[in-house]
Amino acid sequence: MALNIIWMAFFVIAFIIALCKLIFLGDTEIFKLLADGLFDSAKSSVMDVALPLAGTMVFFLGLMNIAEKAGAIQKLAKWMNPFLSRLFPEVPANHPDMGQMVMNFSANMLGLDNAATPFGLKAMESLQSLNPEKEKATHAQIMFLVLHTSGLTIIPLTIISYRLAAGSHDAASIFIPCVLATIGTTLASIIMVGCYQKLKWDKVLIGWLLGLIALMFFVLIGVNALAPNQKEILSKVAGNGLLLFIIIGIIIGGAYKKVSVFDAFIEGAKNGFDVIVKIIPYLVAMLVAIRVFRDSGAMQYILNAFTYLIQITGMNTEFIGALPVAIMKPLSGSGARGMMLDIFQTQGPDSFVGKLASIFQGSADTTFYIIALYFGSVGIKKVRYAIWAGIFADIIGVVIAIFIGYTFFK
Numbered sequence: 001m002a003l004n005i006i007w008m009a010f011f012v013i014a015f016i017i018a019l020c021k022l023i024f025l026g027d028t029e030i031f032k033l034l035a036d037g038l039f040d041s042a043k044s045s046v047m048d049v050a051l052p053l054a055g056t057m058v059f060f061l062g063l064m065n066i067a068e069k070a071g072a073i074q075k076l077a078k079w080m081n082p083f084l085s086r087l088f089p090e091v092p093a094n095h096p097d098m099g100q101m102v103m104n105f106s107a108n109m110l111g112l113d114n115a116a117t118p119f120g121l122k123a124m125e126s127l128q129s130l131n132p133e134k135e136k137a138t139h140a141q142i143m144f145l146v147l148h149t150s151g152l153t154i155i156p157l158t159i160i161s162y163r164l165a166a167g168s169h170d171a172a173s174i175f176i177p178c179v180l181a182t183i184g185t186t187l188a189s190i191i192m193v194g195c196y197q198k199l200k201w202d203k204v205l206i207g208w209l210l211g212l213i214a215l216m217f218f219v220l221i222g223v224n225a226l227a228p229n230q231k232e233i234l235s236k237v238a239g240n241g242l243l244l245f246i247i248i249g250i251i252i253g254g255a256y257k258k259v260s261v262f263d264a265f266i267e268g269a270k271n272g273f274d275v276i277v278k279i280i281p282y283l284v285a286m287l288v289a290i291r292v293f294r295d296s297g298a299m300q301y302i303l304n305a306f307t308y309l310i311q312i313t314g315m316n317t318e319f320i321g322a323l324p325v326a327i328m329k330p331l332s333g334s335g336a337r338g339m340m341l342d343i344f345q346t347q348g349p350d351s352f353v354g355k356l357a358s359i360f361q362g363s364a365d366t367t368f369y370i371i372a373l374y375f376g377s378v379g380i381k382k383v384r385y386a387i388w389a390g391i392f393a394d395i396i397g398v399v400i401a402i403f404i405g406y407t408f409f410k
Contacts, residue, residue, distance in 0.1 A: 006368070006387065010289035014296035021297070034295055041291035045284040050276055058272035060118035063247060064103070065268020066254040066261050068096060076102050083208040086200060087147075087190065090130065090140040097126035101144060105152065118272070120148055121279075121377050128378035136382040137375060139197045142389060145374055146193050149330075149365045149390045150186040150397070153178060156362045162337070163358060166344035173350075174358040177404045181363035183213070185397035192396075193389055282376025286368055290331045302327060318410075319402050321353040325360040326398045330367040330391060337361065356405040364397035 018034055021027040068074075076099035084091070084098045091097055100123035104116050127141050128134065137145075156178040163171040187209065199205070254261040293299065306327075307320050322343065329336040340357045347353050367390035375383055 007285065007289050010293040013298050014292045017296040017298055017301070030296075034292055037291045037295040038288055041288045042284055045287040046280060050280050050283055054272060054276045057118045057121070057276060058269040061122060061272045062265035062267075062269035063250050064100070064119065064122055066259060066264045067099075067250045068268075069259045069264050070250070070254040070257040072099070072250065072253055074099065082204050086202070086205040086208075087143055087194070088140045089199070090138055091127070092130075095126070095130075097123055097130075100126055104148065116148075117373075120144075120374060124374045124378055128380075131378075133382075134379060137380050137384050137386055141375075141380070142384060142386045143193050143197065145370060145386055146189050146389045146393055147186065148374070149367045149370055150182065150189040150393050152182045152186040153362055156358075159358050159362050162341065163344070163349045163354075166341065166349040168344075168349035168354075170350050173408075174355055174362070177355075177359050177401075177408050178362035180404050181359055181397060181401045184400040185363055185393055187213070188396045188400075189389075189393040192392060196385065196389070278379075279373055279377045282372040283369075286372035290368065294328070294331070299324070299327060299331075316406075318352060319356055319405065321347065322356040322360055322405075325357045326394075326401070329360060329364055330394045331369075336366075352405070352409050355409050356401065359401040359405055360398065363401040364394045367391060367394055 014034060018027075018030045021030045074096060080098055080102050081093055084101065085093055088098070088101075100119055104119035104123050123144060124141065127138065127144065131138050131141070156175060159174065159178065160171050163174070190209070194201070251261055254264065303320075303323055306323060307317070310317055310320060324339045325336050325343070328339055340361050343354055343357045349355075349358070367387070371383060371386060371390065375381075375386070
């Protein structure tokens with residue numbers, strides 16, 4: 001119900017704003033702009049999002065099938081079971097879905113978005129098999145989605161690459177701030193959703209959370225001790241190197257377990273196209289609505305309202321220039337990325353606004369896109385509290401990012 005209202009609201013608000021621009025401002029091009037954007041985004045939803053995703057889905061679902069037949073996913077689930085079983089009490093102990101979720105979280109932490117999506121869709125499919133009401137999201141599915149939207153990253157590889165391409169002389173300066181922002185967002189998401197779902201906060205769950213905090217702390221200390229050029233090398237090598245290591249490890253491990261790796265890969269890969277066919281309508285619906293909403297100028301009006309309210313409080317407003325990235329990120333990852341790159345061009349990647357925009361880009365994920373993609377892939381229509389939980393996680397990420405940005409760069 002909530003998703004239906006939001007989807008309709010995007011179109012209605014965009015139309016009302018366009019009508020007002022035509023009547024009061026004489027903007028005769030506004031409806032053409034919206035119509036062109038509608039057709040362009042409908043096309044790009046398939047050509048630029050769904051089809052490129054198909055190749056990734058085919059490849060990684062093939063690998064997942066090898067890992068599953070070799071028993072790797074089951075072992076991974078068993079190892080992480082004490083922690084995940086408390087976050088996902090609805091999922092049976094040692095269920096393969098636990099391992100698939102870990103694979104998704106691991107890919108996210110390495111900043112490997114393309115690898116994370118197939119693992120996440122596979123995990124959502126497994127969670128759906130445990131769902132007694134197929135059109136209604138379960139607690140476990142919502143917890144997984146919100147953790148995914150929190151965007152936990154320990155190697156912000158993509159953002160550093162964009163900064164380097166924009167001519168940054170200090171591309172890795174946002175390494176530690178991005179990591180801290182995503183850690184804070186993820187922990188806040190776990191606490192928020194966990195309290196709503198009335199999870200059992202026992203010594204094991206608290207111990208794991210403290211252990212993760214300690215692990216990240218020592219990683220941050222170690223990375224912070226590196227020279228700037230060493231941080232850049234680490235960001236380039238670690239994420240991609242670990243990805244290749246995982247791929248080769250799965251293939252060799254499957255062969256060691258006497259799995260026919262090629263046949264298993266083909267068997268799993270065939271499912272990739274089935275998933276893509278399922279999600280295309282959801283992607284088109286959501287991405288078109290977001291594009292129309294943005295082209296109407298609604299996003300700029302929201303930004304102006306935020307600016308006005310912040311100025312009234314007397315707060316430092318230097319961060320406002322980076323807010324378009326934060327506002328756009330829950331709606332469109334490509335839109336937020338475009339705004340970040342625009343800031344790099346106009347104000348420089350090493351400016352305060354440029355660095356803060358980089359942190360915004362890395363401190364959360366695209367909530368509405370993920371809801372449409374993940375729930376759409378399994379036919380979930382009643383998303384329950386997933387939207388407000390995801391948005392709240394985004395807001396927490398923005399607040400933490402602003403605080404960290406001022407701490408590091410001011």
